[in-house]
Amino acid sequence: QQPVQSPQAVILREGEDAVINCSSSKALYSVHWYRQKHGEAPVFLMILLKGGEQKGHEKISASFNEKKQQSSLYLTASQLSYSGTYFCGTETGNTGNQFYFGTGTSLTVIP
Amino acid sequence: KAGVTQTPRYLIKTRGQQVTLSCSPISGHRSVSWYQQTPGQGLQFLFEYFSETQRNKGNFPGRFSGRQFSNSRSEMNVSTLELGDSALYLCASRSWTGDAYEQYFGPGTRLTVT
Numbered sequence: 001q002q003p004v005q006s007p008q009a010v011i012l013r014e015g016e017d018a019v020i021n022c023s024s025s026k027a028l029y030s031v032h033w034y035r036q037k038h039g040e041a042p043v044f045l046m047i048l049l050k051g052g053e054q055k056g057h058e059k060i061s062a063s064f065n066e067k068k069q070q071s072s073l074y075l076t077a078s079q080l081s082y083s084g085t086y087f088c089g090t091e092t093g094n095t096g097n098q099f100y101f102g103t104g105t106s107l108t109v110i111p
Numbered sequence: 112k113a114g115v116t117q118t119p120r121y122l123i124k125t126r127g128q129q130v131t132l133s134c135s136p137i138s139g140h141r142s143v144s145w146y147q148q149t150p151g152q153g154l155q156f157l158f159e160y161f162s163e164t165q166r167n168k169g170n171f172p173g174r175f176s177g178r179q180f181s182n183s184r185s186e187m188n189v190s191t192l193e194l195g196d197s198a199l200y201l202c203a204s205r206s207w208t209g210d211a212y213e214q215y216f217g218p219g220t221r222l223t224v225t
């Protein structure tokens with residue numbers, strides 16, 4: 001039931017764009033996105049709900065395709081600070097459900 | 112507001128011992144979840160507490176238990192420690208935003224079992 005993320009790793013130059021995908025085999029209620037830097041805790045980026053709108057945060061946005069149980073995270077004009085491991089997290093309901101983290105995507109932005 | 116705090120930050124224990132980890136959520140957050148993070152298994156959900164009740168539990172053995180107090184502070188206990196329990200244990204608290212909960216993590220407790 002762990003969501004699968006792709007790609008596993010990506011290297012970008014500053015200013016380039018990237019897309020990270022998250023796919024689940026279960027019908028989803030919500031998808032969360034987090035970024036974790038080495039040695040630190042995951043940091044919440046955004047949450048997308050079933051039936052909700054595409055979300056945006058600075059130059060990072062995300063979408064949720066309910067029919068395909070997929071979510072995508074879009075990073076535009078990447079900055080060095082975007083480096084880290086990105087995780088999606090999924091829930092099948094809004095209460096009393098297990099929270100599953102994805103397999104993670106390592107993103108490295110180089111000058 | 113102060114963030115999620117966890118104590119202790121680092122811990123070294125011996126196989127067979129037990130350990131208790133503590134988590135204080137963001138003020139006003141009533142939901143606290145615990146996660147285990149290891150290089151091999153990634154981030155795995157342990158359990159969630161809401162208003163002092165365990166609302167959901169992940170696929171971990173009964174050696175892993177938790178509780179939540181009336182002030183929303185939570186503790187996690189692991190009994191009869193095994194080498195494989197070495198991990199970063201993360202606590203997260205959640206706030207209500209419309210129909211969903213945003214989740215904020217504490218810095219974690221790094222547990223090493225020798």
